[in-house]
Amino acid sequence: MATVTSGEVTAPATADEVLTVDGLSKRFGDRTAVDGVSFTVAPGETYGLLGPNGAGKTTTIRLVCGLLHPDGGRCSIAGRAVSTSAVEAKELVGYVPQEVALYPDLTAAENLRFFGRLYRLGGRRLRARVGEVLELVGLADRADDKVESFSGGMKRRLNIGAGLLHAPRLLVLDEPTVGVDPQSRHAIMDSIQGLGATGTAVLYTTHYMEEAERLCDRVGIMDHGRLVAEGTRRGLVAQLGELDRITLTATGDLQRLAERCRALPGIAGADLKDGQVLLLAHDGRRLLPAVLAAAESAETELRSVEVVEPDLEAVFLHLTGTALRE
Known part of the structure; x- marks a missing residue:
């Protein structure tokens, strides 16, 4: 694990980490969106990436998921190098974007079966995973209802379920509770908290500090494209002398x-x-x-x-x- 520090943070890789980010950088023209970011996420750990708008969080996530090519540094998932063409590494990731990516005219189970086939699941294995995921996100009783009838919070929970179908080593959640009611937020957080016991590593961005307090084992704070501090809540607070x-x-x-x-x-x-x-x-x-x-x-x-x-x-x-x- 990386040591709690302020200023530039480095995170030495170990064989036990699910995600290793080492010196990632990304520029768009003259603007540096991500500037030498390094951190790790272990099995069963939820790592929160916090920062004001424009800090570089979303760009970092896209680099981790292999959706963007870095200008510097490297990233690996369970020892497999990540790149825009690295299919083997991408298969280990479940990515849940801010926008709900579901088909409203299909039922919850139909949506999951569709996404499961994209992950090359089928037969008994797919049926089992659909049932397990619906239970995990608390929608087993709505399996046969069309998504167009769901509340915003239920759609987001199903969206998370779609990212979990193939049992990824790393689940990436980009602002998963934006725009949902408090009850749905709690249901989503309950689902995420249950992932630690499965050994799934979670990379989590949020605009709600209380979510980071409740869910994250460690947090990394980004500002102007750099990771300026990292550690547990207690460690960060102690570091600042509070x-x-x-x-x-x-x-x-x-x-x-x-x-x-x-x-x-x-x-x-x-x-x-x-x-x-x-x-x-x-x-x-x-x-x-x-x-x-x-x-x-x-x-x-x-x-x-x-x-x-x-x-x-x-x-x-x-x-x-x-x-x-x-």
Whole structure:
């Protein structure tokens, strides 16, 4: 795995990775859309690619899927080199684009059977995969309904199912929840979360930070064509020096409570504000037993304890200077 860093990120390849991206670059005229991007995705891992509009995410995905020829660098899937003509590598990829690519006048099962035949599946194997995929995306009860009767969220779930039919080693999802209702978003995310147990590697782009928080084992943040940071959410936050915030609502001598908490290892600050004790902490949840003991020793009675951990939004704003949806 790549080490969490800021600035340029490099990701050394290993034999265990499903996807290895090494120094990919792509130019369109005078504009460099992708500039030396490197990362890896392991079996069963969901890797989130985040960045503001124009950061190079979609171009990176097209390079990974062999839809564009890179100007520099290389990419491989399960050890097979990716190129625009590399059929062997492309067979290992399930690509789900932003636009729904289904036939509305066919049923859900008919759509999947059609795409399955494109993947050279047939007979008993195809019938089994159609049933398995419909179960996975929660549409088994709508197998014989025409897609034109589906909601936007159901169409997107079936779209993901089409990308999973041939049991790809790598599933590439480009903004799979854009324009769907919250209930459908949760259903889509539930389906994606289940893929880790199958060993499928997932490359995921999204405009919703909460999706990255929930789904992604690691994230790579792109800006101006470069991968400027990579790691787990906790690792990225720790790298930037962000601290957890603990708010204590209590009765008694709050000044004494603040002093006792301030003396605890791992507490970086303790202040009083609006009748509450506000703490800054490294790994706040781990420190809660010590904070509770400090409250008892200060002879105060806690009414509530709230821990707020810094999130990817703060990291993203720090690194790119913009909100994800801009």
